[in-house]
Amino acid sequence: MEEVWHTRVVTDVAPPRRRGRPRDADLEDRVFDAVLEVYSETSWRGFTLDAVGRRARVGRAALYRRWASKDDLLVQALEARSxxxxxxxxxxxxxxxxxxxxxxxxxxxxxxxxxxxxxxxxxxxxxxxxxxxxxxxxxxxxxxxxxxxxxxxxxxxxxxxxxxxxxxxxxxxxxxxxxxxxxxxxxxxxxxxxxxxxxxxxxxxxxxxx
Amino acid sequence: MEEVWHTRVVTDVAPPRRRGRPRDADLEDRVFDAVLEVYSETSWRGFTLDAVGRRARVGRAALYRRWASKDDLLVQALEARSxxxxxxxxxxxxxxxxxxxxxxxxxxxxxxxxxxxxxxxxxxxxxxxxxxxxxxxxxxxxxxxxxxxxxxxxxxxxxxxxxxxxxxxxxxxxxxxxxxxxxxxxxxxxxxxxxxxxxxxxxxxxxxxx
Incomplete structure (x- = not known):
């Protein structure tokens, strides 16, 4: 599992329909999906940036660069998806x-x-x-x-x-x-x-x- | 934290009012309290016999001897406490x-x-x-x-x-x-x-x- 922690964003695993979308929107989609999946299986305590990063196959550094805290990430994912x-x-x-x-x-x-x-x-x-x-x-x-x-x-x-x-x-x-x-x-x-x-x-x- | 995994039940940490109660009832009380605490902070996924054992200060072997699965333990704790x-x-x-x-x-x-x-x-x-x-x-x-x-x-x-x-x-x-x-x-x-x-x-x- 170490590999997914590279800060490089693995854009080539994205589904084909997303080709051509901005790199950041694609990252955001994967992260928001992962936030909802991880939170729906665990709770506030089990919801960590690490767990989200593993699920979304997004590097820790990329996550922390974009979202300051798990509060921010949760609010943004819920607003985007509901x-x-x-x-x-x-x-x-x-x-x-x-x-x-x-x-x-x-x-x-x-x-x-x-x-x-x-x-x-x-x-x-x-x-x-x-x-x-x-x-x-x-x-x-x-x-x-x-x-x-x-x-x-x-x-x-x-x-x-x-x-x-x-x-x-x-x-x-x-x-x-x-x-x-x-x-x-x-x-x-x-x-x-x-x-x-x-x-x-x-x-x-x-x-x-x- | 290793110490709490001894199979010996640490009866001397029980509150005084429980003195004289059967050893098993006392163990059960601590375990049921711990089940509810752990579950209320986490979810099904975070609720493990290990987490309950640590919280209740009860050894793993004592837990597994008494409760076959986490289903059984959860049902019994809820029935006892609600x-x-x-x-x-x-x-x-x-x-x-x-x-x-x-x-x-x-x-x-x-x-x-x-x-x-x-x-x-x-x-x-x-x-x-x-x-x-x-x-x-x-x-x-x-x-x-x-x-x-x-x-x-x-x-x-x-x-x-x-x-x-x-x-x-x-x-x-x-x-x-x-x-x-x-x-x-x-x-x-x-x-x-x-x-x-x-x-x-x-x-x-x-x-x-x-």
Whole structure:
């Protein structure tokens, strides 16, 4: 395994479709893939620049030249691989929330989604290291939920005092439990039906009894 | 660190209150504590009998004599440290669910609760190893929810076709998100208020519109 620690970047092992791309973008791709793989198999403690370098076949010096710390590397890999959700604005509360639930559920079925969950768990053990990172990862989700609730309140579809946090925790939480504890991976159509059921129940719950 | 690998059990480092307990119970206590600590800091991959032995100051031979595999050790430690929830039967649907939500929320704030979540995450990466274990860990929770729903349906408090799984995923999911993504640990009274809010919303959502 010594060889992979050469500082020379082994560009000739890259898949053919990447030919002609800038050398750095190719390095970055391999490194970000390796970050997610290593983190999804281990945790904050097992996630080291050395382990990433071995997996990505990138030299230690090249890694350290580019990323100052494992925090930086993790944040950048997650940002690159979990693009921000497309802003949701269908004009209808239920459709907005179903789309949010579907995006979250699909997200939790991917490696970046599992890594985000691992980071949140690791933050419970190492709050001083990871609390800021977890906060950053959650902010866009909370912002999406707030925007949806705000518009629904303006349209009169939800009471003015609706808690966006409660709504988000019910919807996120249900799809998270569903993705985490189910033994099988369902068909996409089943995920869609589940997203609708969760949203229907939550919206009915958030409206005051007539 | 070599010394701790002696097969002799170092009983004289045990806290005084354990004096007089059988040697084996004392060994088990230290090992189970170490299992939860090591697993909560690492993951399935980092959780090795060697790491547990070092943390518990128990010799490798003593560990292997008693536990055949790391599966066995993990299951036994989780069963010993996360006692089954006390059966909940207050006579009222909302009170039953609030008690369930409180138990789950408090559970997720403890090391055994975090370890159970880690096991569920690790099962997504290593299904062949951990799916059975995750299933076992969830069974008692699902059984508790089913019993509560069944009684509520008999009393006429919920429609007969209420899904216990959906109810459990909404309640568990919300408290799980709440415990996992919040930056601060709230006072117990705040947790109780949150449990009530989640249950109120979920029960209203599960009842058909009049």
């Amino acid at each position: 693009p921000l959700p497309v802003p949701i604005d269908t004009g209808d509360l239920r459709s907005d929330l179903v789309e949010l639930a579907r995006q979250l559920l699909q997200g939790y079925r991917t490696t970046p989604g599992l890594v985000s969950l691992r980071v949140a768990l690791d933050a419970r053990v190492n709050p001083e290291l990871l609390a800021r990172l977890t906060h950053t990862l959650n902010k866009s989700r909370l912002l999406a939920a707030r925007t949806i609730v705000h518009r629904a309140v303006e349209r009169g579809d939800l009471p003015p005092d609706t808690s966006a946090t409660l709504l988000l925790e019910l919807v996120t939480g249900a799809v998270l439990s569903h993705a985490l504890f189910a033994l099988t991976t369902p068909e996409p159509a089943e995920d869609d039906a589940y997203a609708e059921l969760v949203v229907e129940t939550t919206v009915r719950g958030l409206r005051p009894a007539p | 006692p089954l929830p006390v059966p909940i039967d207050t006579g009222d649907l909302r009170s039953d669910l609030v008690e369930l939500a409180r138990q789950l929320l408090q559970g997720y704030r403890t090391t055994p609760g975090l370890v159970s979540l880690r096991v569920a995450l690790d099962a997504r990466v290593n299904p062949e190893l951990l799916a059975r274990l995750t299933h076992t860990l969830n069974k008692s929770r699902l059984l508790a929810a089913r019993t509560i729903v069944h009684r509520a349906v008999e009393r006429g408090d919920l429609p007969p076709d209420t899904s216990a799984t959906l109810l459990l995923e909404l309640v568990t999911g919300a408290v799980l998100s709440h415990a996992l993504f919040a930056l601060t640990t709230p006072e117990p009274a705040e947790d109780d208020a949150y449990a009530e809010l989640v249950v109120e919303t979920t029960v209203r959502g599960l009842r058909p519109a009049p």
